[in-house]
Amino acid sequence: MYSYSDFDEAFVRSRVAQFSQQVSRRIDGSLTEDEFKPLRLMNGLYLQLHAYMLRVAIPYGTLSSRQMHQLAHIARTWDKGYGHFTTRQNIQYNWPVLGDVPAILSALADVEMHAIQTSGNCVRNVTSDHFAGAAADEIEDPRPYAELLRQWSTDHPEFQFLPRKFKIAITGSPNDRAVTKAHDIGLRMLRNAKGEIGFEVMVGGGLGRTPMIGQVVRDFLPVADLLPYTEAVLSVYNRLGRRDNKYKARIKITVHETGLEEIRRLVEERFAEIRPDFHGHDQVLLDDIRAAFAPPAFRNAPTDAHDQFYAADPVYRAWCDTNLTRHRNSEYAIVTISLKAQGKTPGDATADQMDLMADLAARLGHDELRISHEQNVILPHVHKSDLPALHAALSAAGLGTANVGLISDIIACPGMDYCALATARSIPVAQDIALRFDELKLEHEIGPLKLKISGCINACGHHHVGHIGILGLDRAGVENYQITLGGDGTETAVIGERAGPGFAYDEIVPAIERLVQAYLSLRTEETETFLQTYRRLGLPPFKAALYPAEGAQDAK
Amino acid sequence: MSRKFTPKVVTANDLLVGDVVYLTATNEWTRDHAKAELIEDEAHAQLRLLEGAGQKNIIVGAYLADARLGENGPEPVHFREVFRTRGPSNYAMGKQVGELPGPRS
Structure with missing residues (x-):
């Protein structure tokens, strides 16, 4: 695993020291909230519904046991004994008090971790395939590249105030487990005709208010060009991105409004301009990083x-x-x-x-x-x-549940149980759906099914790419849940289709049950998955199950 | 014509601890919604919001939230504000068990 260099260590420690003083100055009144808020957000500290929340980055999702022990120690010492792992490979602590945050950041620095750039309009935690370095289908471990991008993007002076946040995901496998097509930049490793390794570069993917699938801006990027090319994309976005309207500020809108061809031309032009400034130091660094990700010494023993x-x-x-x-x-x-x-x-x-x-x-x-x-x-x-x-x-220890990839393996954002942005709850909906199908003893029979729930339009719960997606909204002061169907977050990514009017809180579990029962009766054989059945038949039969003729299901 | 004013309370989060607080008629912050000042006049509401938000070293993010008079005092109207009086629905934590943020004692 990658270990901090002296530079990394000094940088993270100095940020902890700075932020500790900023917290002291906020508490003694010499900083106002308006002054303090951007500083705390730069260090991952949000103020949520019931308390502060600290979001800690887990770069490309990789942890050592020492780091995981420290996350447990933090949960126990300064929080209420638990943590929440998120869809961006972060961990969130839901209950820290302001005065304890410097001690938490210091404890994180002790194990080479931090909360820097987990908020704000900057390059966020670079995410990757969680099976990286182990998967049988992998071309190469993508994490050295993710680490290179992390080092390059951390405190990058040009990209601290982008039009909006910026998310990069990278996979080294043809089977995309990192949802790269729903990221601002998605990097998919592949080999060209000569057998050389490079990246297919996608830009302008993203979920949220205007969900879009990323488009290929470069078919094959040699690995040595990764930093200058990424910098070129960021640089074009930094110049063209809409700063006048928060809802149109992500690169997906820039790509949509400018057109892919023009974006490609501008990126290549900028790339040609800055490429000569990269003299190979990044490649020397990359070699050192690669060495840190060498596979473990596998044991040879009977199974x-x-x-x-x-x-x-x-x-x-x-x-x-x-x-x-x-x-x-x-x-x-x-x-x-x-x-x-x-x-x-x-x-x-x-x-x-x-x-x-x-x-x-x-x-x-x-x-x-x-x-x-x-x-x-x-x-x-x-x-x-x-x-x-x-x-x-x-x-x-309650960790032996056999349900990965099944209907109860639900992604759910914190929703209105914690999040200040949420418009409805997600967690109890996930709990009730999982319990219901467990009670019916149906989930293994149903087979692979990705159900994803978001508690607001920002789509942290990835509902658009769920085979079944649920979006919680506030409709005239009542929680209301919309269903999308047929979404897919893999290499064949698709944004799900909205099924129709939403359901009230107490109607959503029965609605999902009708939907799944319909699938079971519609599939040609046991091996035809929900998504395959949906792709074969389309929305109509599922819509009929969701909205039976008698009685309007719309929760008005 | 402007919409009819509905009663409000001034609410915010505590600066140091982060939990939900409400402004009382005596200009203090309470953790109990029922002890908040129920404001029934629009001009008074704007004034009380300014006075509450002015306590910048005690609270963060003051705003007016709809409320109505209940048996024991003001009650929240919108479900978001109901959740803020209780805490999360997935664990017995926060106000519903009389607990502040920070480690469990």
Whole structure:
């Protein structure tokens, strides 16, 4: 794993010192809120519905066990004993008091972490495939490039005041698990005809108020051109982006209004201008970073223990079938630990659970953990012979749920239970849906289904790319939930289609149940997934299930 | 014609702790919605908002929220304000259990 250089360490420590003094000056009254607010946001500190919230970056979703232990320590010492993992590979603490935040940032710096650029109109935490460095389908580990981008974008003087926030996602696999097409810049690694590795560069993707799928601005970017080309994109956006209207300020609108061809021309022009200024120091740095991401020393051992348990224990078998992914080393598996136990809050882990996952990673997982944008925790490298012990330890701590990729593996934003921007609650809707399908004992029969819930139009819950998406709105002072169908966040990304009028809070779970029952009766065979059935038949039969002829379902 | 004024309370978040507070008739901040001053006149509401927001080293983000008179004092009208009087619905935390932000004691 990447370790901070002296420069990184000094930079993060100096920011902690600066912000500590800023907090003191706010508390003694020498800074007003108007002066303090941009400073606290630059350090990830929001004021939410019931309390402050600190958003901590987990760069490209990678954590060591030491870092995970420290996240647990922070949750226990300065918060209420839990943390919330988000769709942007961050962790959010929901209850810090202002005076404790400097101590929290200092504790983060002790383990090479921070909350810098987790808010504001700058380049945010660069996200990546949570299976990076382990996936069998991967061309190359994308994290060294993500780390290079992190170093380049951190405190970049030209890009601290962009028209709006800017999100970059990168994947090294053809199967896109990082939702790259819904990012301001999406980078997808590929090989050209000569077998060289490069990136397909997409710009202007994004969800929120105006959801758009990113468009390819460069078919093949040699890896050595990554920084100058990214800088060219940012630079064009910085100049053309709409600063007059917050809702039109993201690069997706710039691309839409300017046209892809013109954006491409401007980016290439700027690229040609700045490329000569990159003399190769970035490539030297990249080589050092690559060395830090060398794969662990994989063990060579029999996997009989796993095979025997798999044959004998149906609970273990069910967990393996849903929560394991093929590792590039055939003796290993990638383990997804579900933070979606039915009825619990999606993405939440208690301090004790974090400590346990850290211990297990240290003992059985080559000391590595990942946070996925789907709000689960991943142990990327577990030898198959260790899986039965791992499963037993996880199950004892409420972390053994076998539901990854199923209907109860729901993405849900914090919604109006925490977020000041939310227009409706998300968490209890997710809890009720998961409990209902668990009660019906249907979720394994339903099979792969991505259900995603956002509590406002900003779409942190990625509802537009859910096979079933739910958007919570405030309609005349009452919570109302709109359903979108057929969304897809992978390499075949599609924005879902709105099914019709919204449902009241107490109508949304029955509506989802009707929808899923319709799918079960419509699918040609058990292996036809919800998304495949939807693509075959389109909206009409699902709409009919959602809005039966008698009785209007619209919650007016 | 402007819309008829509906009663309001002045609400904000505490600067140091972050939790939800309401302005009382005696210019103090209470954590209990029922103890807030229920403001029934528009001009008075604007004045009270200015007076509340002026306490810049005690609170953050003061605004007027709709309220109505209930059995024990002012009650919130909109569901967002109802949630602010309670805390999150996924855990017994915050006002609903008489708890402030910060570590659990």
